[in-house]
Amino acid sequence: MSNTNPQGPGDAGWPEYLTGGGSSHGADQPGGPAAPRRVIGTPPPSAARTMLPDRGHDGPAPPPRELPADPDDPRRAKKAELLVAACFILAMLAGFGFLVAYGTIGVGTIVKVQHSNWALGGTLGLALLLLGVGATLWVRHLMPTVELTENRHPMKSEPKDIEAFKETFEEGAETSQFVKRPLVRRSLIAATIPLAVAPLFLLRDLGPLPGDSLDTTVWRKGLRLLIYGTGRPITPAEFSSPGSLVSVGPEGYLDDDDAMAKAAVIIIKFRPGQISFTAANYPVPGKTVENWTVDNIVAYSKVCTHLGCPAALYDQVTHHILCPCHQSTFDATEGARVTFGPATRPLPQLPIGVDSQGYLIATGPFNQPVGPSFWERG
Amino acid sequence: MSWITAKRRHPAASYALVGLALVIIGLGYAVLTSSGSASASPQAAANAAQIAEGHTLFEQTCSSCHGVFAQGETGVAPSLIGVGAAAADFQLTTGRMPATALSAENERKPPKFDPAQIAAIDAFIESLGGGPPVPTAAQVNPAAGNYGLGQQLFEANCAACHNFVGAGGALTDGKFAPSLTQSTPRQIYEAMLTGPEAMPVFNDMVVTPQEKRDIIAFVTEVRSQPNPGGLSLGRIGPVTEGLVAFLGLLLFLVLAALWITAKHGKAHE
Structure with missing residues (x-):
């Protein structure tokens, strides 16, 4: 895929980092040298793979990082897995508790309202807390911890994109006849004037003036x-x-x-x-x-x-x-x-x-x- | 007895009978009146003895500040002439007098004297020059008051200093309006009547005895109202505890955030 020039209106000069062109995302590129494309949710095809390879066009590339496929200690990992699952199951039970509390306690009296508030807040809070704790345990004990570096690029558009936008804008102004037909343009501007002034009139609804009521x-x-x-x-x-x-x-x-x-x-x-x-x-x-x-x-x-x-x-x-x-x-x-x-x-x-x-x-x-x-x- | 029956028809018998009756009535009257005056003089003697006991206690305990003639001393203690038994009774039963030191505000403490001694000093103070007397039990009976009306009067005139449920509050120069939670109905009445220390006076014509009972009814009734407890800032509620709980939970959240993002790095480095 070439990305040196815009090929037409459909591909009007997108920078290459948005079109995914060039040698970026090499890991996802079919037929790339590093690895075959991986479907999300499946185990990695090999014991290790390379993340974020050389982007090729800006600065020296960071060295490829090795990402381990499995935690080192399977016994510890198994324990962590059970712990995470326990958190999620408890969160599920607390969530059911929320539903049960909602259905059974009721709000007939002030005491019931108090109990209902405690039960609903407690079960919902517990469910969310356990979900969070489980997710954190998952991240900390099962997922690999490798520092990744993501390169950022200048926000400014490239000259050729700016040029293309300018052309499009001028062409639009020309074809819409906005410049050629001043009657349309000026009547449109006139139409917006009362709407712009309207909020000033609404100020009147803020109430009557205090008059001398503050003095007397x-x-x-x-x-x-x-x-x-x-x-x-x-x-x-x-x-x-x-x-x-x-x-x-x-x-x-x-x-x-x-x-x-x-x-x-x-x-x-x-x-x-x-x-x-x-x-x-x-x-x-x-x-x-x-x-x-x-x-x-x-x-x-x-x-x-x-x-x-x-x-x-x-x-x-x-x-x-x-x-x-x-x-x-x-x-x-x-x-x-x-x-x-x-x-x-x-x-x-x-x-x-x-x-x-x-x-x-x-x-x-x-x-x-x-x-x-x-x-x-x- | 035969001589009576013999002489009862005697012409002088009726005169003798009337004379005897007069003698008996006269003697009875003399006995009764003398016993009446005899019972009054122990009362007066007891009163005088009470005043004398009060005078003795006053000289021993109070005169060092208030002067031997209760005339007071500028900058130290006020004159007690004409302040009345109610003022003395309030100060003594709340333990504020005798004061331990000259301070901006005397605090409530257990009374130094027993009730009989306090009554004696009250009587002595009253003997110096009148003033409002100690109210009777019926005058201060909260059950005879309407605490709804009492609340209106309390909020208009008392709550500014004493807080809306009588929890007390701060004034200037180290003074404070005391809490009313321990005040007895009699002390509340006496305080309104005499205006102890910085407190304004509410005499019986401005706030009538019935209205004073209403206020007493409110002050005592409000004590039995539900109180959320804790350091309630004068019945506002457990706000202090809420702040502590809020800060504690905030700390917990910070620690949780640290835990989530902490590097553990043992297993996978």
Whole structure:
């Protein structure tokens, strides 16, 4: 077989290592000098044969390797054979066990589901493991271990192939009239434009824009503070023990999880004189904090300004509010100024007062957006 | 007896009878009232004796930090005037007081005093200036609580520090919220009422006695819930063991890969 030139369209210049030409694969070549062609699955015809002979055209050839037909020690080989067979038989039994477990255990109750999971997973895992172990034993103890070298060739096509491809491509472009008929070409391009833009329109389905929902909560002037869990309003006279803390929510929204996710508040009672923030030293500049507290009771957002965890670990000795997620620490007496941790802003404060019946109410929304940063907020 | 029968028709007999009855009633009343006052004064005497015993124990054990007048000392120990018997009872029955050393957090340990001595110190502390009393057995009975409602209150106000099943957790500066697995109902009630150490106070108007019972019911009920066991990280589950098993299996796989590709080369070289 000659492979110096392409003979026609059917044999358009395949490199010789793909067509199996030349002197490669000498072992498989009928009538070759080394050995007759061997059918897969049959024992080798002779005691030894040559693998990967000289390829002839690139570099010095590695010396032919002798491949032993049988392991040296027939007794050891016999033992290994039995071991491999035992693995495969056990794998078969485990596989049948899988089928039996599937058919008999059932999934009627949660306990049965548990047993079924164990049985199915155990038998299937055992079957696959034994198959793998058997195969590995087979390879290690029965198959010969000889290092083989397989030569690799450059990935780049040969010049004559590149030339042939170029010719074919140009001929195709010519005969398809793609170049000659601009109307067809341009209308095709125009047809693809809307399809290319379509994904941009689908972005709209990602949902409505957040609007001002990140900046606001349901808290507004006049809403009572209700104890979370019991829904009772609370008066300053009841919330009178210094060091007290309780979680509260806005009246009418305690069962609204979406609203409570942002509106959760803790109120803390201090001894007279402990609250040390004023308008001058308040951690959020430009905020008036006159009349934001009632009777030494302060209300802060329960949502950490770092990543939004519930920051409600309150130490009544140090007056620190701690977030359990990343240890951001806020000083409750100083307007929830950050004293430690990754949070960069104080907890938002809710201005509070009392209504005509003496219950604690909000006198306005939070002084700043609650929760973690977002890009418009900075 | 014949003289009575003889004189019973005497005009003065009815007066004598009324007079006798008055004397008997008067004497009986005097005896009864005197016995009443006699039974009250041993009670008062016992109370005073209890306070005195408590005072003695206080001077021996507590006054070195809290001061001989229980006035406290800045930076060492708080004043105990007005903290109430409930606070003293909590600290003493959980063994946190007397403290062995000044530390960020006193750990629970077996109490140093027996119940009678603790009651004596409680009485002494109460005599200093009121404060919340030790709750009664009925006030802390978990059977009278609704643990569903208790769970809501616990999750809103307690779980942040004590973990959602009361397994405890870390705070700042070496402090920690203790586990509630050994707390008695009375101790849980007293802790809410008095806010020991870093814990906030939940007085009876913010969390009513009934709601405190609900919380106690939840804390004690949750102990009997199924626990997967292991190093459960506060009832999250055997995650730690899962990680160890995962790493162990990974090591096994690496060894298996080494075994598969290892050269043995003895038989066929």
